[in-house]
Amino acid sequence: MALAEAALEADVAVESPARVVWTLAWPAVLLNSLQVINTLLDRGFTGRLSDSALTGYGASSNVSFLMFSLGVAIATGATAIVSRAFGAQNPAEYRRAAKESLRVAIVGGFIIGLLTSVASGLVASLVLPPNDHEAHHQMIRYLSAYAFGLPALFVIQTLAGAMRGIGDTKSPMYISGIQIALHICLNFFLIFPTRHIGLLTIPGAGLGLMGAGCALSGSAWLSAIGYVCYVPRTPLAALSPFGLPNLHWALRILRIATPAAMMSCLRVLSLIAFTVVLKNVSDASAAIAALSISFAFESIMFMPAFGLSAAAAALVGQSLGMKRPERAERLAWTAGNHAAFVTICLALPIFLAAPTITFAITNGKLAISQHAALLLRCLCGTEFLFAYAMVMIGAMQGAGDTRRPLWITIGSLWGLRVPLALLLSFPTGFALGGFLPLPIGLGLGAFGAWLAMSLSQAAQGILAILAFRSGGWKLATV
Numbered sequence: 001m002a003l004a005e006a007a008l009e010a011d012v013a014v015e016s017p018a019r020v021v022w023t024l025a026w027p028a029v030l031l032n033s034l035q036v037i038n039t040l041l042d043r044g045f046t047g048r049l050s051d052s053a054l055t056g057y058g059a060s061s062n063v064s065f066l067m068f069s070l071g072v073a074i075a076t077g078a079t080a081i082v083s084r085a086f087g088a089q090n091p092a093e094y095r096r097a098a099k100e101s102l103r104v105a106i107v108g109g110f111i112i113g114l115l116t117s118v119a120s121g122l123v124a125s126l127v128l129p130p131n132d133h134e135a136h137h138q139m140i141r142y143l144s145a146y147a148f149g150l151p152a153l154f155v156i157q158t159l160a161g162a163m164r165g166i167g168d169t170k171s172p173m174y175i176s177g178i179q180i181a182l183h184i185c186l187n188f189f190l191i192f193p194t195r196h197i198g199l200l201t202i203p204g205a206g207l208g209l210m211g212a213g214c215a216l217s218g219s220a221w222l223s224a225i226g227y228v229c230y231v232p233r234t235p236l237a238a239l240s241p242f243g244l245p246n247l248h249w250a251l252r253i254l255r256i257a258t259p260a261a262m263m264s265c266l267r268v269l270s271l272i273a274f275t276v277v278l279k280n281v282s283d284a285s286a287a288i289a290a291l292s293i294s295f296a297f298e299s300i301m302f303m304p305a306f307g308l309s310a311a312a313a314a315l316v317g318q319s320l321g322m323k324r325p326e327r328a329e330r331l332a333w334t335a336g337n338h339a340a341f342v343t344i345c346l347a348l349p350i351f352l353a354a355p356t357i358t359f360a361i362t363n364g365k366l367a368i369s370q371h372a373a374l375l376l377r378c379l380c381g382t383e384f385l386f387a388y389a390m391v392m393i394g395a396m397q398g399a400g401d402t403r404r405p406l407w408i409t410i411g412s413l414w415g416l417r418v419p420l421a422l423l424l425s426f427p428t429g430f431a432l433g434g435f436l437p438l439p440i441g442l443g444l445g446a447f448g449a450w451l452a453m454s455l456s457q458a459a460q461g462i463l464a465i466l467a468f469r470s471g472g473w474k475l476a477t478v
Helices: 002-009 017-046 051-087 091-127 133-148 150-165 170-190 209-233 247-279 284-321 325-361 366-380 383-398 403-425 446-470
Strands: 193-197 200-205
Touching (some): 017 051, 017 170, 017 325, 051 284, 051 383, 091 150, 091 247, 133 150, 150 170, 247 403, 247 446, 284 325, 284 366, 284 383, 325 366, 366 383, 383 446
Antiparallel strands (some): 193 200
């Protein structure tokens, strides 16, 4: 409660924008740091599995990220409405918004979980090389286990978003921090078989990649229960998760969440299309496996931007609720500038150490580590612009403006990334999937795809800066 009051009452005659931003941002940054460690350990565990398991895991990252992002979209609606009501000092409004968002998340989580499990085989056939049958099997088993935890993941994201809306970023840090510790422990026991080290016997289920999915789902359910039990201690008060959401409130939440969900779908569909491009380059399995490894290390670079984006979303919503749009703009730019600066500081050592760290995380699998290092270095060059994209998009979403971020996604990913990947990866005359041959192509293989991804990140940052500068987000209603 003290943190929430501090965030709201900081609007005095003289305030430090940096201090206001970082008061909310640092717990989110710390939580994201823990999540990065968790992801790297996850990659370290799975990196000791077979090459087919790594390929299946790399291809699964697109689907799992999409499903997770749909939960984040509902959380976006929760944050926008709760923060606006909190800024306007309307407890009845933000408590009702949190309760209805939770119910929307539960219903949506069960529906999406079922669809994920049913569609896993079709998606595996689409994105994986046809001759790698073991990778297909591994991907289907992992996604089926992952799908079981989606309702819990939706609850976690939505309640964390509602807490951020009232300026509480510490509670999600503690609860999700416990989840991360549970996830690591479950990974250790579920992925590997029983091991004997001297006189010590370490029990294990030996489920392989499926064990990683079970570990994530199990820890998510325990964390979701923790969130629901903890909420009554916050200004949101007790939120009953039982019952269907009110139709009016559901439509109000989904009006904000739907463009954010569409943005997530288009982002992941572009990654799937990107994976299909990689499927047709030489050394396709190694290139696909390199994706999730590179993304894991990339998350180190954007972890400050993630926390600052969460802070910007809450502060913009609260400031608009106070009828102070100039404060919202000032705080958002502060968050964006700080995110870019810290990202540059993190990108430099990662660029230099990329070959070493990717070789270590893949347990010496040279082809995969080489692709991962090259992609990572390409991303390092434009990551500061991606940091701007994260924060400015978060700020617009905090205002309830989710349409401009949607158009930014369409332009940068579908207007640039996918066509550019085709142009740079394949030679002139190549016909992907039997369609018309490319009129021009540079034939750079996987390296061309890595360049396309890096350049599209830069475009996304520039477009987000321009969209926020236009100021149209100030007129959004929630």
